[in-house]
Each structure stands twice: as structure tokens, then as C-alpha cells.
Amino acid sequence: MTRGGAFINLACRLADAAAPIHRRYFRATTAVEAKADGSPVTAADREAEAAMRAILEAEAPDHGILGEEYGAQRIDAEYVWVLDPLDGTQSFVTGKPTFGTLIGLTRHGIPVLGVMDQPITGERWIGVEGQATTFNGTPAATRRCAALDRAWLSATSPHMFSQTEFAGFERLRQQVWRTVYGAECMAYGLLALGFVDLVVEADLKPYDFCALVPVVTGAGGAMTDWRGQPLTLKSDGRVVAAGDAGLLGPALAALAG
Numbered sequence: 001m002t003r004g005g006a007f008i009n010l011a012c013r014l015a016d017a018a019a020p021i022h023r024r025y026f027r028a029t030t031a032v033e034a035k036a037d038g039s040p041v042t043a044a045d046r047e048a049e050a051a052m053r054a055i056l057e058a059e060a061p062d063h064g065i066l067g068e069e070y071g072a073q074r075i076d077a078e079y080v081w082v083l084d085p086l087d088g089t090q091s092f093v094t095g096k097p098t099f100g101t102l103i104g105l106t107r108h109g110i111p112v113l114g115v116m117d118q119p120i121t122g123e124r125w126i127g128v129e130g131q132a133t134t135f136n137g138t139p140a141a142t143r144r145c146a147a148l149d150r151a152w153l154s155a156t157s158p159h160m161f162s163q164t165e166f167a168g169f170e171r172l173r174q175q176v177w178r179t180v181y182g183a184e185c186m187a188y189g190l191l192a193l194g195f196v197d198l199v200v201e202a203d204l205k206p207y208d209f210c211a212l213v214p215v216v217t218g219a220g221g222a223m224t225d226w227r228g229q230p231l232t233l234k235s236d237g238r239v240v241a242a243g244d245a246g247l248l249g250p251a252l253a254a255l256a257g
Helices: 004-025 043-059 089-093 163-175 186-192 212-218 245-256
Strands: 064-067 071-073 079-087 100-107 110-118 123-128 152-155 178-181 198-201 222-225 239-242
Touching: 004 043, 004 079, 004 100, 004 110, 004 123, 043 064, 043 079, 079 089, 100 212, 110 186, 110 212, 123 186, 123 212, 152 163, 152 186, 163 198, 163 245, 186 198, 186 212, 198 245, 212 222, 222 245, 239 245
Parallel strands: 064 079, 152 178, 152 198
Antiparallel strands: 064 071, 079 100, 100 110, 110 123, 198 239, 222 239
16 A cells, blocks of 8 residues: 555544544533434544544545545545544443444555554554554454354344344354354454454444454454455445454355355
């Protein structure tokens, strides 16, 4: 990725701008509103994205932006920043530090850089195409897992799947060792650190997964859609992340039935 160092620094500046906003609102009396799709949103979501957008408009005015709260600008640009200011708002408003700020950068629609920042615990993952993922400045690595029956599987919720998708997820769940729920974006960070083996989700938007692709792959894992295709801005929102790339094929086969 050209200008990689400058882009990494810019992504970290965005995370630094969002972090104090989240810390100010976390476990405080915060109004929760419902968006048109019924999902929750708070002032923390909106203020954090606004702060990041202001930096991008000043520092990278020719780049596109796709954010959860304020939509798309210049989406056909070569480089597009993909922002989820607060991934895991449900966790945030219920006082659980399992949310994160997701900052992705795509080039021609393909994720090439990702930062996941947890401002309460002070944890930051940085993934860059062609480079090793770091966690708080040290190398992050997934773990080996030889078979599905030894794998830990994570998903935000079993309710995120349609009826057909749930049938595939249930086939996979019956083949793994244990299944856990509720970690949201943190599940992918834990996979990159070798604590989780598979993450399978659906109904995601690009701002939910673009930042996570470089984090997972740079740590030695693999991340695709449910058909095994690379994830892009145009993917359908069904994702599979495997810490051991050898698990990806069996997981996809289980999902497909």
C-alpha cells in the first residue's frame, strides 16, 4: 500500500480523536435513541464520527468517507475511509467494554488498512495489507487449530441470522467445540490474539467489517464472505473469520450444508 506510514498515522489520529469522547460518555447517563432500522445510537456515536470526519476533510479531502452515522461522501474515490465510530453500541449503553472504534481504509473497494481501538481498556489493533498486525505495538498472531471439533466459535448474537443463515450457523455450531456470544468487534481482535478460532456473522455493513479484514489477515488468519470470496465494500454482509486458515474451508462447507 502506497503512503502506508502516513495512512497509519492518520488512522491512529482518528482513533485518538474518538477515544476521549467515548470515555466521557461511557457508564454515564446517556440518552439512547432508535434509528430508522431500530438499532440504538447515542451522542457518543455521532460526536466521535463527526470528529473523525473533520480530520479527514482537512487531511485527506480527495478521499471518500463511508460512516455509519453520516453516510457516504466521494464513495467512488480511489481511497475510501470506512468508519464505525462505536461498533457495539448495545454493549456501550449497557456498560460493557466490548465495543470499539473501527477505522478502515479501502483502495478500489478492497480493505487495505484497519484500526480497532478500545478506549476503555486502552487496546489497539493495527492491520495493514502486507504487514504483520500489531496489538499495542507488539506483533499479534492467531493460533493453530487443527479441526472444527477443537475450535471456539464466536458470534455477536444468534439472532443476527435469517432463518436460512441460522440453519447454516447451527450446522457449524454443532461441529465446533464451544460457541460464545456477545463480544461484537472484540471477537475479531481476540481471534487475532489467538483466543478465538472462528467468528461467523451476518447482516453486517462495510463499516462493521472493513477495518477488521487487515487485522485478521495480518495476524495470520483468513476472512471472507460465506462463499469464500474476498470482502469488499460491495460484499453482502455475511463474514467468516478463521484464525487458522485451514479451518476456513470446513467452516464454509458447514455453513453451505
